[in-house]
Amino acid sequence: xxxTLLVIIVIAAVALVAIAxxxxxxxxxxxxxxxxxxxxxxxxxxxxxxxxxxKAEADLRERQKRVSKFDIRPLxxxxxxxxxxxxxxxQARFVDSPxxxxxxxxxxxxxxxxxxxxxxxxxxxxxxDISVDHPQVVENYRSARAIAERNEAGEASTEDLRQAMVHYxxxxxxxxxxxxxxxxxQRETVRR
Numbered sequence: 713x714x715x716t717l718l719v720i721i722v723i724a725a726v727a728l729v730a731i732a733x734x735x736x737x738x739x740x741x742x743x744x745x746x747x748x749x750x751x752x753x754x755x756x757x758x759x760x761x762x763x764x765x766x767k768a769e770a771d772l773r774e775r776q777k778r779v780s781k782f783d784i785r786p787l788x789x790x791x792x793x794x795x796x797x798x799x800x801x802x803q804a805r806f807v808d809s810p811x812x813x814x815x816x817x818x819x820x821x822x823x824x825x826x827x828x829x830x831x832x833x834x835x836x837x838x839x840x841d842i843s844v845d846h847p848q849v850v851e852n853y854r855s856a857r858a859i860a861e862r863n864e865a866g867e868a869s870t871e872d873l874r875q876a877m878v879h880y881x882x883x884x885x886x887x888x889x890x891x892x893x894x895x896x897x898q899r900e901t902v903r904r
Contacts, residue, residue, distance in 0.1 A: 743769070744765070744769060747769055747772050747773070750847065751772055751843060751847045752847045752848055753847070753848075753851060754772075754843045754847045754850055754851070755768070755772065757851070758771055758772055775840050775841065775843060775844050776844055778841065778844075779841055779844040779845065782829050782830065782831065782841070783829045784828055784829040784830065784845065785828060785829050786828075787824070787827060787828065787888070791827060792888055795820070795823075795824055795827075795884075795888060796888065798820055799817075799820060799881070799884055802816045802817050802820055803817075803877065803881070806873075806874075806877055810870055810873040810874070810877075811863050811868070811873060813873075813877065814856075814859070814860050814863050814868075814873050814876045814877060814880070815860065815863070815864075817856070817876070817877055817880040817881075817884070818856070818857065818860045818880065820880075820884065821853070821856075821880055821883055821884055821887070822838075824884065824887050824888070825838065825842070825887065828887065830842065835857055838853075839853055839854055839857075842883075846883065846886050846887065848886070849882050849883045849886045850883075852878075852879035852880075852882045852883055853879065853880075853883045855875070855876070855879050856875075856876045856877075856879035856880045856883070859872050859873065859875060859876035859879075860876055863876070
């Protein structure tokens with residue numbers, strides 16, 4: 713084999729390896745960007761928690777895989793109305809009994825999650841599961857829960873309890889409003 717042909721073969725092999733490496737890096741960046749976009753601030757929180765982008769992304773992909781196996785369903789209009797009325801009553805109760813209202817809000821959020829099809833296990837797993845479909849409010853859920861736990865220990869101020877109610881309300885509304893969007897999409901599909 714002559715030297716020129718050998719040089720051409722080596723250059724072609726190096727070029728193919730370089731192209732494959734560039735393709736891999738581009739695909740990896742795209743996956744990272746999709747996770748960052750889909751999870752928002754939860755992406756950054758998870759990277760901080762793991763101290764490694766690769767480990768964090770593996771965890772986020774595992775969350776997506778886990779949640780994809782759930783039978784998450786929208787609430788029917790009667791359920792949505794009933795839960796909305798329960799929330800209004802819980803929120804009104806806050807004026808006279810803030811500590812009790814926060815406990816009820818926690819229970820009501822859990823009840824809606826269960827009704828939607830989220831498995832109810834330990835809190836950390838619940839928050840991880842919720843982060844897949846509701847990443848913009850999962851930090852509110854964590855904050856509200858931390859305040860609720862301080863409340864149970866008698867260590868939460870009225871302002872803390874007010875903030876917990878705000879956080880729970882944001883998650884509660886997201887859980888119910890998501891249903892409204894899904895139901896509207898389903899109605900649009902039927903109309904077509």
